[in-house]
Amino acid sequence: MPAWLLPDHTSDQLPAEALQVERLRRRLIDLYGLYGYALFQPPLLEYVESLRVQGADDLDRRSFRLTDPLSGRQLSLRADITPQAARVDAHLLGQSGVSRLCYAAPAIHALPAGLLSSREPLQVGCELFGHEGLDADLEIQELALASLDAAGLQNVHINLTDRAIFAALCSGDSGVTAVEGELLSALQSKDRPRLDRACEALRPATRSALQELVSLYGPVTGAEGVLDRARRVLPKTDAVLASLNRLERVAQSALYSRHPHCQITIDLADLQGWRYHNGIMFSAFVSGYPDALVRGGRYDGMGEAFGRSRAATGFSLELRALSALSVPSHAGELPVAAPWEGDAELHEAVAHARAQGRAVVFLPESEFREWSGPRMVRTSGLWQVAPAPSSSMN
Structure with missing residues (x-):
């Protein structure tokens, strides 16, 4: 097998793409800071128990596991950052009121x-802890829209749903547990x-x-x-009527009046996403991407496993996918070239140009002569940045 092959569903980010992704990451983190969201960086590796969320067997199946050579315990590479945010909020921050984290x-x-x-x-996202009201849900949805903007x-097409409806319809039917995934x-x-077959063992009312x-x-x-x-x-x-009323209040809120370009729909069967969700959920779609962006x-309650149950809501997105669809913020431009054989x-x-935000690279004399971009030239005894030579001069 060639040494340059990568595992399936992995890829390199070449310089132009990596730079665009990084610029977008900075814009988003700065944006979230304006809403009061504090950046945190959890470890990639944790004990299996710390990343396991009750009821989220789908998350468990997506997780890599390995044995810690130091302790002999099972470790897991995180498949999702939200449980780590819940751990930090519940166990490390310990705030009694609202707390906001981004990553x-x-x-x-x-x-895959x-x-x-x-x-x-x-993964880029925001998590809001400590408030069970719809204001928190709307703030998170506003941030999601601001991220796309x-x-x-x-x-943007926003689809709303509420997993609490599914839970309410299945409540009291012991047969659901065995077929919930199906x-x-x-x-x-x-x-x-397929649904009819999965419902065969359920109570008639549930079915x-x-x-x-x-x-x-x-x-x-x-x-x-x-x-x-x-x-x-x-x-x-x-429970069902309360969920429907919540969805109505969100869909008809002033948030979406301020975003008339958004198309709002509701799909009560769209329960895709990690199974730890237990209330209002939303997905954002844009043209040119086949899945929710x-x-x-x-x-709510995920923090109980870490010692403190808290109301919680949040969102996440895949930054590389967002970057591929985004409008580049800066046109690619060549750096300024300078000859290596230069004086003090x-x-x-060069230091002055870099202090002003200009990228400068030193080149061997042969490459400097062929450089098609801006360059350092000596004019009247002073080194200055000169524009790229015109094609007629080459």
Whole structure:
């Protein structure tokens, strides 16, 4: 096997792409700071128990494991940064009120999320802890939209859902546990025959309610509005009605009035995402990308495993995918060239140019003569930056 081959679903970032990704990362972290989100950097490696989230077996399956040669304990490479944020908030920060964290770091997946997905996603996101009201959900969604806007992306499609509805419909039916994964997969793919088979061992009321979810997607209001249809066909329990009311308040909030370019839909069967989510969830789609570019939602109570249960909501995105779709913030330009065989005055001029933000590279004389970009030249005894020579001079 050639030594230059990489594992499947991994890739190098060449200089131009890496620079664009890094510039976007800086813009996003600066943006999140303006909203009060503090940057933190958790370790890539933790004990398996620290990264295991109750009910999130999908996260467990995506995680690489290895044995720690120092302790003999099982270690895991993180597949998602959100559980680490919950640990830091619950155990290390210890704030009683609202806390906000943001991050930009790689995760490692044992299995890719999709055919075109990387096994080393560069995950960027924000997490808000300590507030259970819809204000927190709306702030997180606003930040997600601001992230796309920072990348120059418009005409965003936002899809809303609430995993609490699925939990409410399945409540009290012991048969759900054995087929939950199959139910979620069938609902996500809108595969009614597959859903019917998965529901065979469930109670009639549970089966009927889950079968209704498949068709509950589309516009928020109007003749075909999802919410009105859901209120007619789903069980009228307090939990279901409360979830539908929450979705309505989010979809009709002032946030989306301020973003008229956003198309808002609701899909009650779209439960894709990590299974630790337990409330309102959202996905953001843009043209040119086959999957959701941003995913987020509620995961109240995750911090209990780390000693303190907290309300929590957040979002994350894959930075390389966002960068590939973004509008470049700077046109690529050649650095200024300087000859290696220079005097002290040249080095002083180079230092001055770099202090002003100009990139300067030293070149051998043969390469300096052929350089097509700007260069350092001596004019009237002083070294100065001269523009690139015109083609007629070459």
